[in-house]
Amino acid sequence: MTETARPVLEMEGISKTFGSVKALEDVAITAHGGEVHALMGENGAGKSTLMKILSGAYTPDKGGTILVGGKPVPEGNPKAAKAMGVAVIYQELSLAPNLTVAENVFLGNERARSGIVNRAEMRSRTAPLLKRLGVDFSPSTVVGSLSLGERQLVEIARAMSTNARIIVMDEPTTSLSSRETERLFDVIAALKADGIAIIYISxxxxxxxxxxxxxxxxxxxKYIGTLDRDELSAERLISMMVGRDLSTFYKKEHVERDESAETVLEVRNMSAGRKVRDCSFSVRRGEVLGVSGLVGSGRTELARLIYGADKATSGTVLLEGREVTPQSPSAALDAGIVYLTEDRKQLGLFLDMTIADNINICVMGEDSGPAGTRNFTAARKRARAEFEKLSIRAPSPFVNVGSLSGGNQQKVLLGRLLEVKPKVIILDEPTRGVDVGAKSEIYRLIDELARQGLAVVMISSELPEIINVADRVIVMREGEIAGEVTSADGAAIEQEAIMRLSTGTGAAA
Structure with missing residues (x-):
């Protein structure tokens, strides 16, 4: 990147109002060709709104300017923004899974001859794009057969086909494995070397x-500020994002394990083919057990077996010494075991329903009255209580969950599970796609649940998270429990010990 060159993107004085809500106020941002410019902020800070204005999906309030290559971009015109070189790859990919790679690359911009779509030309023009990306699938491959990481690359190929000068990537690694993430980073480096400006939201x-x-x-x-690469630090970024010092964030006080505490959950010899093999562990009352391991190690698969979402080939689940071994999620709920899925949008929440309905959905039977009537007063009271207790940021409990930020959606899902009054709560990636402020609140909630006597099992891919929140950690590798890591003398759990077990490079210290 040449600092003296004019930025390829200049946004200045950008504001956006929705009704009485000021979503953006006088925001400015620039991006140079050959630069990766990260855009950070808590959920609801305005990042996505700003990028939708750049792409033409939203029309900004009067008074701001958007220049690409020094030329003004027509407001509220996605086609014009794309023609000027703006491409946005959203977190929720916009591909048609039933079409081929080439058809998706040119979707909405099909090559035609005499009014007939020229698929051969689209394939021939897609091939060099895929070669630049170093992929091992062809233009004729049906997108539905590709992994999420490969679909992400198809989106990038689509952007390249329009000769994009600016590519926005919104949380691009949320659903990718570590290998797919590394591949994406290599592609970003190549795009940067080609002089493309990358705006990276994460x-x-x-x-x-x-x-x-x-x-x-x-x-x-509001725009808070910009840091150069050599100025980046966790303390400065978090302080800018949330307006308070890093020292105010959650950090668990590790204490010696209470060996006299009652064992609430015990899993014996749980197996399901090669995905999960002979896994045994226990969790005491008031304990947070972390489950770590690399992607594909079997963490989520083990959780789903315990919850009855998948069928085990062998194994037993005991709750307070009594065998329960759920055969279905409903049986797990009845026993007092709840599970927070890692995919809250697809498998957890009903996005077109209200916060209140989502919170009440597992306990609707408690509101049943005579002749099939429902006590809506009790349901509303329950929803308001969780809404306030969890500090869900929304106008009321009666707005749709789909309109909330990721952190607030996660709180709604937690509120639903807590209404079951569980004895065991299994949390699978509880802070995925959640900003740092909401993460801190979720950590405190986990600690509070443990203090109330629940047995908590927390699966996480983020090592700093798991060593700060968990009392001890079991580590999975290739479907098996490779070992356990505990804290010593009240000290934090060692990250290096977890990694040694995860990678099979040695036993935990």
């Missing part, structure tokens, strides 16, 4: 440290 600070040349921060719809 909550993962390690990615920002690795990729970003500069990082801009939004908070409450």
């Amino acid at each position: 909550h993962r600070m390690e990615e920002v440290y690795r990729l970003a040349d500069r990082c801009s921060v939004l908070r409450d719809g």
